[in-house]
Amino acid sequence: MKLTSNTIIIGDDFPSIKDDILVDIKSNLIKIFEKDEFLLEDAKAITKEAYIKEEKNKFIIIFAKSFNTYAQNSLLKILEESPSNTIFVIVSNSKSNFLPTIRSRLPIVNLKQSKKERNIEINLLKMNLNDIFEFVKVHQRISKNELKGLLQDIFYEAVHKYSMKFDEKELEVFENALKLAELNTRSTFLLNLVLTTIIDRKYK
Secondary structure: OOOOOOEEEEOOOHHHHHHHHHHHHOOOOEEEEEEEEEOHHHHHHHHHHHOOOOOOOEEEEEEEEEEOHHHHHHHHHHHHOOOOOEEEEEEEOOHHHOOHHHHOOOOEEEHHHHHHHOOOOOOOOOOOHHHHHHHHHHOOOOOHHHHHHHHHHHHHHHHHOOOOOOOHHHHHHHHHHHHHHHOOOOHHHHHHHHHHHHHHHHHO
């Protein structure tokens, strides 16, 4: 998820999305606004912040579960013609929270849709080391959120599709992998770890 222009992000896990954004943009010029309901007074505060000039890119990140209609209309002009070096990222849990005029002007990254449509595309029962290598290569640049979801999907498919039973030590591998993903450990390492744990079961 590379944020180089004004963007709407749709997802439920605000804390994880926030972590991913902070890792992605690596900037000291970040202003974060978090609201249950985004109101007109919030839009005015953000507009004021946007016009404070900076030499480098400044990111204004807005998290809200709902957006007042008047607040969105107030933001519309500044989203269309953003001040120099100012990038807006707006995060909410549904596209329906936004007016059509907002949705039509900003690209939308739908993390919910990505998760729903994810297919791990590897046969956990028949895979070999070469299959693992190719799979890891394809997923080497995924975001932290995508990695956590993929690790969970691998475990779910192993248990429910292939009826695999893991011992306590193997379950610990999956649990630790998720914890390490939260700490931004590389996807290549964690995917290799869990997939080789699965493949090693065949040789026990």
